[in-house]
Amino acid sequence: MFAHINTVYLSLAFALCASGAIVSVKNDETICSNGFMRCCDEIAQPDDVAVTTLAYYLGIIDPITSTVGLNCEIISELGCNFETVCCTGKDYEGLMTLGCSLV
Numbered sequence: 001m002f003a004h005i006n007t008v009y010l011s012l013a014f015a016l017c018a019s020g021a022i023v024s025v026k027n028d029e030t031i032c033s034n035g036f037m038r039c040c041d042e043i044a045q046p047d048d049v050a051v052t053t054l055a056y057y058l059g060i061i062d063p064i065t066s067t068v069g070l071n072c073e074i075i076s077e078l079g080c081n082f083e084t085v086c087c088t089g090k091d092y093e094g095l096m097t098l099g100c101s102l103v
Contacts, residue, residue, distance in 0.1 A: 031086065031103050032086035032103065034088055035086045035087050035088035035099070036086070036087055037074075037075050037084065037085070037086060037087075037103065038069055038072040038073065038074065038075065038084075038085050038086075038087050038091075038097055038100065039072065039073055039074070039075045039076075039079075039080035039081070039082055039083070039084060039085075040069035040070060040071060040072040040073075040082060040083045040085050040097065040100065041070055041071035041072075041082050041083070042069075042070045042071065042082070042083065043067055043068070043069055043070075043083050043085060043100060043101075043102060044067065044068050044070055045067060045068075046063075046064040046065055046066065046067070046068060048068075050070060051064060051068050051070075051096070052064075054070070054095060054096050055096070058092050058095065058096065060092075064098060066089060066098060066099045066100075067099070067100055067101060068096055068097065068098055068100060069083070069085050069087055069096070069097040069100035070095070070096055071094065071095065072085070072087070072091070072094050072096075072097045072100070073094055083102060084102070084103045085097075085100040085101060085102055085103060086100065086101055086103050087099055087100040087101075088100075
């Protein structure tokens with residue numbers, strides 16, 4: 001029974017890797033020399049409704065002038081399923097990270 005479960009997990013892991021669903025990017029200083037690597041659900045422009053609304057609720061009063069990462073987290077050992085970005089601005093508990101650009 002355990003052999004069957006291991007085979008199922010191994011097959012699933014292989015299928016995910018083969019499909020390209022996971023991008024493996026490590027925190028490489030040559031890619032992101034002046035910031036920190038994050039995995040974000042979305043990259044948005046500063047005038048995006050989601051950004052302005054979230055900024056309001058987070059109490060951000062300074063104008064946002066750079067692209068923003070939404071729902072960001074540290075890149076895990078498994079890689080990033082969404083947008084791999086380099087961020088140079090302030091992080092608001094992962095909900096919003098300022099100054100992000102695609103890697």
